[in-house]
Amino acid sequence: MTHTPSPAAPSAVAADLAPTGTLRASINLGNPVLAQGTPGAPSGITVDLAREIGARLGLPVELLCFDAARKSFEAMADGRADLCFLAVDPARETEVAFTAPYVVIEGVYAVPLESGLGTVEDVDAPGVRIGVKQGSAYDLFLSRSLAHATVVRGAEGVDTFRAEGLEVGAGIRQPMTSYVREHPEVRLIEGRFMEIRQAVGTTVGRAPETVDFLRSTVEDLKANGFVADSLRRAGQDAGLLAPPA
Secondary structure (H helix, E strand, O other): OOOOOOOOOOHHHHHHHHOOOOEEEEEEEOOOOEEEEEEEEEEEOOOOOHHHHHHHOOOOOOEEOOOOHHHHHHHHOOOOEEEEEEEEOHHHHOOOOEEOOOEEEEEEEEEOOOOOOOOOOOOOOOOOOOEOOOHHHHHHHHHHHHHHOOEEOOOOOOHHHHOOOOOEEEEHHHHHHHHHHHHOOOOEOOOOOEEEEEEEEEOOOOHHHHHHHHHHHHHHHHHHHHHHHHHOOOOOHHHOOOOOO
16 A cells, blocks of 8 residues: 555654654554564554554654553653554553544453353452453453452463463453464353453644644544555454544
8 A cells, every 4th residue: 555645744743753753663562463473573553553654754663562562551651652552541541642443352251161150240250360461451441340350460361360270361352262262171251341442642742733643644544444454464354443433
């Protein structure tokens, strides 16, 4: 797909968004729906978005790769990155100005095959421990919304679930489905416990014109097929495309 310079991308936006002269984008390789490959050769929808935004602004792009959303967020918060690709969450919105989502992912639960937990609602009960990836969107959501169950944090939610013999593991649908396929002693609970709205973000201190540029660019890339095409190239479901804002 050819890069089309945006009339809403004056040099002032480039200077505000990338004060070093290079657009530094934090990429979370820990979410296989959003990014694949290695730190030396990353690929996927977030990589494509970062490069397209850089192209529209006439900026070189540097990709900073991390293995968790928490680390990607920290890179933004402490000034090492100009752009991030994170799930919209109130805990992050104090520091991140988000676009509307470009992709919507489901958060799901895995339980042992013989578990008596049958529905998403059953999980929030006394004595139920849920393994989550520390600092993930679903860690933030569950920590805020659960009334009775307990969140147990680790490097990967499903690994913590298995290693500590927890009642439930939480994660995003695509890798959790693959995990259950490879581990017949585990099953998914039907339905989702949350929608994870993945968006482009920058720090809240940016100029309003800069945030407007990012928001309009994301809407354009959703509408013109860029996001769906990128998802397909990465082997992901183009149906994950978020609706128009």
